[in-house]
Structures are given as C-alpha cells and as structure tokens.
Amino acid sequence: MLEVRKLDKSVPIPLYFQLKTILLDAIKRGDYPVDSMIPTEKELSEMFQISRTTVRQAITEMVQEGWLYRIASKGTFVARLKIKQDFIKRLESFNDQIARTGCKPSTELLELKVTEMPKHMCNHFGLNTSEKFVYLYRRRLADDDPIVTVETYLPFDKCAFVLAHDFEKESLYNVLAESGKARICRVTRILEAVGANTQDVDNLNVRRGKPIQLSTTIGYNDAEEPIEYSVARYRGDRNRFEVDLLIDTRIEK
Structure with missing residues (x-):
C-alpha cells in the first residue's frame, strides 16, 4: 500500500508535490487499482505530518x-x-496511436458495403445522392474497452478495391495508399461535443446523454479531391484531445 515516509522540508520541492509524487508512484505500481479509494485528507495529513491544506492541494x-x-x-x-x-495534429493509424499510450489496440468491423451517401454528406463532395459509396463502420478498442466508433464513406469509383480488405487487421489509410487516386494526403477535422445517442449506448457502453466527442474528418488526395468522409464518436470519459500551438513571437501579448 502507500509508502509512508517523512517529507523533506529542507529541499526546495513543495511538500504538496512530494506527497503527490508518492501517491502517483503508488498508483503506477498498482497499489491502488482503478476505482479504489485512497486515504482521506485527514488520514494523509496524519500519516505525513502535514497540513490538510497541503494534502488538499x-x-x-x-x-x-x-x-x-x-x-x-x-x-x-x-x-x-x-x-x-x-x-488532430498528425496523420497516424489508430493502432500506432493507441500502442503509443501503452494500450492494446483492436478493431471490430460492424459493416462494410456499397451504398448511397446521406444527402447532407454529399454536399462536402459536391455530388448527388445517387452516386455509390463504400460504407465502412468500425468500433475501435483499447485493452478490449470500446472507445470510439467510426463511420466512413469513400467514393466507389476510386475506392472499390477496399472491399477486398480486412479492416479488423488492416489500416484504412494504408489500404487507401495502394492507389494514387485514393491516397490521403491532407485532412480537415472538426471537433464538437454532443450527447450519447442510442447507437452510442449499444456500441460504446455509455449511458444515453453522456458526453461524446464528435470528430468529422474529410480526407483529400494529392489532387485535392475529397476521398474520405468519416464521423468518429469518442467516449468522453475515455479520451482527451491534445493540441500544440506555435506562438508567433511577433504578436504582442
């Protein structure tokens, strides 16, 4: 359990940070599993002989x-x-992205078929609703826990070859890269927060209305033709998004 040791007041490291380091080490060792309770503020204050204000920080x-x-x-x-x-700041496969976090990635194929694209999506492609698209629907997991579902539409005339691939084992972007006309070179992504719907309840193990991070992606080939239209629904309790911003030093603060 928690290693109790005297905090060093002679070093320029704040006491709250020393306690935080001890608690983090205990959690990372597995002494306190997910959803287990740590000692109370009063108990920690007495254990380490520090104020409750320090513990609370x-x-x-x-x-x-x-x-x-x-x-x-x-x-x-x-x-x-x-x-x-x-x-949102790099083009990378789901498997590579999740593996970097130390989790085991996996994919479940929910549907793969030829269909028509919904009218509101056709507007992004400048197409009419009668044209055919490849529809790919996947559920992505980390350590067997579902974290996101992804619905993807691809123009059939350029991407029909993807129907022969196994998307439980293969990366969509790697498959698309097999064709110069389908290879994704640039994407636009839009993020917004929505409430979980019935489909999310079934596929992501969340309660209806819980936060979902919705990501819409439009991918373009090197001729600037739209190839991919994807809608991803991320569980809000299992994902956080990170962006790096470069500051123009010429701009006055």
Missing part, C-alpha cells in the same frame, strides 16, 4: 490531471486514465 492537482476523482460524502478514488488523442 496535492489531491486537487491529481483530480485536475485525471488521476483521481471525488464522490461527495464518500471519498477520493483512482480514475481510469483517459487516452490522449493527438490525431
């Missing part, structure tokens, strides 16, 4: 960082860490 930071969560009148518990999604 350490706990608050760990809650803000996603390591812990609080339940009123019950205590503080170890949270399931959210998966850092940085696909």
